[in-house]
Amino acid sequence: TGEDHLKDLASQVRIYKTAFSAWERLHQNSFKGMTGYQNILQSLRESQDSVQDLNVAIQRYDDFRSYMSVFSSKLFPGTKVFGDHLTLHASFKNAGTGIVLTFNEEQTYMVLTSIQSLRKLGCVLPVEVMYYELPGVVTRDMSTMVDDAGWELRGWALKPWAMLMSSFQEVIFMDADVLFFTNPEALFEDPQYLETGALFFKDRNLDRENKRNWLKKVLALPISDKVKHNRLWTKESGHMQDSGVVMIDKWKHFVPLLLTARLNGIDRDGNKETGKKGVYEMVYGDKETFWLSWEMAGVLDYAFHNGSTGILGKLKQEDEFKLDDSDTDDVNWSKGNHQPQEQRFEHARAQNYTSCSPQLLHLDTEDRLLWLNGWIARSKFSETEDLSIDSFEIFMKEPPRKDLSNKKKIWQLKQDNVCCLTADSYTEITEKDKQTLEMIISFAQEYDWEP
Template structure:
């Protein structure tokens, strides 16, 4: 028999303490388990949302086409808050040791709406074949076909973007967890009256379609951005900025104009876009970037131009597109300002539309009505039928020395304009190919026409008059009254200025900016001093016979009209300062005499 050692029974308070310690330890283990589980689950959900190139883009407004997914402000105010509820990223939280997913449910309800739109737009086999077939036409037929296809792409891309772009706090994300979310939450398929397999197949069919459609129409952005949503999201919160294009020949112009713009009070960031080392040398890039707020960027690294060559005028829309700004003001290298260019972002027409263009000289009557009827899809807008091209008042509508665009709002229109100045730009008579530049003069008309082709009529032309500037030619006396008609109204005195400069006035008739640099003739070879600018003449607003403008060699235009005015002392001071800056920059090829 084994004898058991007798031990005294512990006091009651010791037993209670042991039980309490066991309960506390158990509760702590349970809490740690649920906390760890929730953290892992939350991290997994957040990893499903990505931003293009890993960089979050903060929203301040959005494009109308994706308004049902992201808050869209009124067009007149890109910074406005939106009353609409954005598609929010799901948030997982721990409350009382339990994981709650109410935000995820709310988010997936919004996802259902976006998915429903995508599925409803999925083209059938016949439409799919029509939209994705190669565009083999040329000239007017090709422009019209591009307009029709791009209008369809705009609608389909907007729905696809609405499904993927998500607002989380102050960031915009492109989510890549759609398939997993559909699979893990069968309520989505139930709400769509489909099973999970059907929803997944429809989603993947649309993904294949929109990818092929984008590659057919706009494949040239791919080396820098993986897809068009990434490019679009990149500049969503890019703010405002100025964009220039320059090579070595025009770099001295920018070394003159940028300081003059700063002097007028404009402190916006500036990006100078160029096309490789052979275009803008390292020395000039260093000089430009030595100025505060100026960065140079090589567009040639961002565009695939295999089979065609990006160069010259054609670089303008590409520079705007690839600039980092959301609201971009493109300015020609030889354009100069009397007033702060930043004010154009507050112009009522820009705030109402998000796209502000300037009119060219009112010269050379030519009807392009039939041509416009050939290229523009129906219905043709009122703005198109009121244009000079349609009425025949002039074969020149737009002057592209300054272009102001909200790229978020007009993204697809800008993609088409870039294409018109890219692979479709040049013709080839031997191959029977008619290019865009065979039908219009350079890039300048492609902006408003590109907007019209896409069906985007939210653009405006600045209503200030065009003018010229320089010194008056010998004055022409007014015509004598006819003796047969003594009551004939005496015609006012006519003034003439011959110059290459095109001056744009504000709506009050004051000089705003001008194109054409400072020389009296930049083709003469005599570049050692600027022209004399004493007076400007406003062009008449009606068609005259003979025309008020007469074009001569070396792009010299003579304007004869009655509305002449002298520059104010302040305007003369601005011109004098610009000239001095030009000498310092070596823009006149020599030192001031």
């Protein structure tokens, strides 16, 4: 169990990836992308010179078909309700792009706010949500799609399964408490995504943790350069990925995503009675299972977004600085090209600044606000009337790398999921950013919600 099980699983997945690729090519080459058992038999009948040759060919085909059926059902048992993987994978081809969200009943107001704000930002991507009747949005019952015998489909584990079972080829997954400042459709043109087909985002660079030996036990040699730059390897932190937003081309990355779903399925939980060690006992929830699955499957086509992470909020001693609050005209939300509102004021000094907030901020490669994780309330116990634009005045970036010789922490964890970031500079948010936040807050205040 534990590390040994994951290493053995990685070996099996690599074998399966090779076998599945060959199996799929056999059908695609014969039938121009069409799949089907009867089609293969017809092709064999037409290509063999004798009945004996035909019998041998059919027997070999049947043997390999049986092998693939047993192998796939044992390796990825949660997907068997959808039949064979050829059919599931083929359903992704040319299936377009879209957004997928999961949420529980208490997060309904978050999803409603998120979808309305996306539309206001000009996003016209179709959206699939797991549960709840939303106008213009497809809702799907995952209990009919996933075989969770021996485990329970719930919580964080919903994410990879929702992506896998969505109808799109290219997916942007969003947590319920994620909010974008710009149209997320532009991410499909991101150079890192276009190159790899899998774009991940970084988490806060929290407390130091050495997971190098653990990675050596789990991953096959040689260790990739990407892992050697991963925080779990460099000893910077046990937190590398923020899975609040995940982008995947499912046609290109079918097998790694299958593995991510499995790690959040049958392998997720431990069992003290049997001595089983679950994945969630080895890493923090679902978030590290994405890049880890790619590495375990031997697929290095993935990237962590080059934009910085940080915090959105107010300075801890906000009365020390006067921030600009000049009036401006309304914003063209979908185009985002209102130049006077893009002016930024950055402040720096040797003495550090501190800001505390539950929001984890993600910036684009030009240090503009991209999206945040953690909703817009001051804490998870806030009520609708507590939402205020006054809670957001500045943003701060965390350093790109942690100085391991400096014992001082970059982040301090507080109650109610509040984190405090200390850095040597901060930047005032623009008027456009403020108006985007006001738009989001106005949508949020339309709903009755109880945190």
